Amino acid sequence: MKTIKDVFTDYKQGLDKIYDTNELGAITLLTVSEICNVSKAKIKAFPEDEVSPEQAEKLKSILEELKTGKPIQYILGKTEFYGLPFNVNPSVLIPRPETEELVEWVLNSVGSLKLAVGSLLDIGTGSGCIAISLKKNLLGFKVSAIDISADALQTAASNATLNAVDIEFIEDDILNIKSEIEIPKFEIIISNPPYVTLHDKTQMHTNVTDFEPHTALFVPENDPLIFYNAIAKFATTHLTENGLLFFEINESYGKETVKLLADKGFKNIELRKDMSGRDRMIRAFISSLAH
Structure with missing residues (x-):
């Protein structure tokens, strides 16, 4: 034995x-x-x-x-994120501990601003880990989530059911958005969009590059901030006055992402490091001058 x-x-x-x-x-x-x-x-x-x-x-x-390099989370079909259970499969990225830090930052920000109620949009939701974890902890918030992948949204919906939360899921492409968003303005917009360049890919483990969904990972080498630009532009017209924009970012483009937001009129832009000391997330407030 x-x-x-x-x-x-x-x-x-x-x-x-x-x-x-x-x-x-x-x-x-x-x-x-x-x-x-x-x-x-x-x-x-x-x-x-x-x-x-x-x-x-x-x-x-x-x-x-x-x-073969297949991640254990895909083999088992599940993982944990922010203390909650999540179904995962190759249609969605495996949630990372750094993203839990982003969720924690949002919750702390909501607490310090004393926002009891409001609306929140998660762009590129994947497994739904960000939207679901936030909804579980912000009961007074209406939470919506967008993804381009129907398969990812199906997984996210199963996770919302698993965690007993109500979330509006929308299938759309933030680079060419077509849907009429039910809520015209949000107090918070958050996104962990694709940000891995082809150069970054050469440094990554094959259990990521060979198994996790490429549409959720990679961006063109000549336009690494394509999603940040689109989401920031969307946020200028879909955030409430003094609304908050949160990003998880590519550590190599922290200063560039801050500049992009500043150029679009965002204010009080804060670049924050993750537990490993890498530039990993950004918070910015919308300004009435944003464009």
């Missing part, structure tokens, strides 16, 4: 060329916890516990998929 310790050894031998030690350990811990239905704390405390033959076979099968 295989023990949990044996499984960790198998995964280390099979994946050490793909993942670093910390990530490999986290993936193995998550997989064993899910397949064996046991807490991560118990796994760490009792590594000599045995796994059943059925569990061992399932763990072996998942290991073979992981060897």
